[in-house]
Amino acid sequence: MLSGSAMARxxxxxxxxxxxxxxxxYFWPPAAREPAPQAAGQTVPRAPKPEQTREPVRTVPTAQPPAPTELRPAPETQPAPPLAETPPPPVLAPPPSPPPPDPSVPDPAERAQDEAGPRAVALVDLNTATVxxxxxxxxxxxxxxxxxxxxPYAAVDQLLSKRVLSRATYERIKDQVTVQ
Structure with missing residues (x-):
């Protein structure tokens, strides 16, 4: 059974x-209350609108026609002074492009890489390397x-046998690691 405070709530x-x-x-717009058609081409019947209960306002004709209102010409306004024509902005030419590099002169960065020889891959020891x-x-x-x-690992292929790495990851890193 509900207590008094629960019933009050x-x-x-x-x-x-x-x-x-x-x-x-009260505040919801009347157009939003009407349901939309269910399917294309299908219309939803709407309730007929209630007729007005107030009587229409009747006007009593007067014996005299209303006096015509006097038409006054609109006050003359001075035309706005013509705007000074501003010249169009000058067309700026694109900056000149740098000359193409001479193929006979190698780039200094490329020359340094060529002279260095093949890049040595630093092998990482699986047993002593940090995270x-x-x-x-x-x-x-x-x-x-x-x-x-x-x-510890005795060989690099133990990464697969101990199920440490997937085969795809192992294939990508096997040439970069070693065991000593």
Whole structure:
């Protein structure tokens, strides 16, 4: 059974809901209350509008016609002074493009790379590398913690046999790691 305070709460909720419903009906635009047609070409029957209950206003004819109102000409206004024509903005020419590089002169950055020879790949030892070094491997992603948790390794292929990495990730990093 409901206590007195619970019944009071229910009563307050019902009264509040009724007031809100009344406010919505009063302030909601009438066009929004009408339901939209269900399907294309199908119309929804609408309730007929109630006829006006007030009587139409009747006018009593007067014996005299109303006096014509005097038409006055509009006050003359001075035309606005013509605006001074401003010249169109000058067309700016695009800046000259730099001359194309001479193919006979190599770029200094390319020349430095050519003289350095093949870039040596620094191998990372699986048993001694830090998490940051392992995560820095190209194509590996964040694999450092998983590799460190299953140490020690006797060979690189134990990354697959211990199920540390997927085959695709292993294929991407196998040339960058070693075990000593």
């Amino acid at each position: 229910v009563a307050v909720l019902l009264v509040t809901a009724g007031l809100l419903a009344g406010l919505v009906q 940051a070094e392992l995560n820095g491997l190209r194509g590996g992603g964040n694999i450092g913690r998983a590799i460190i948790q299953r140490r």
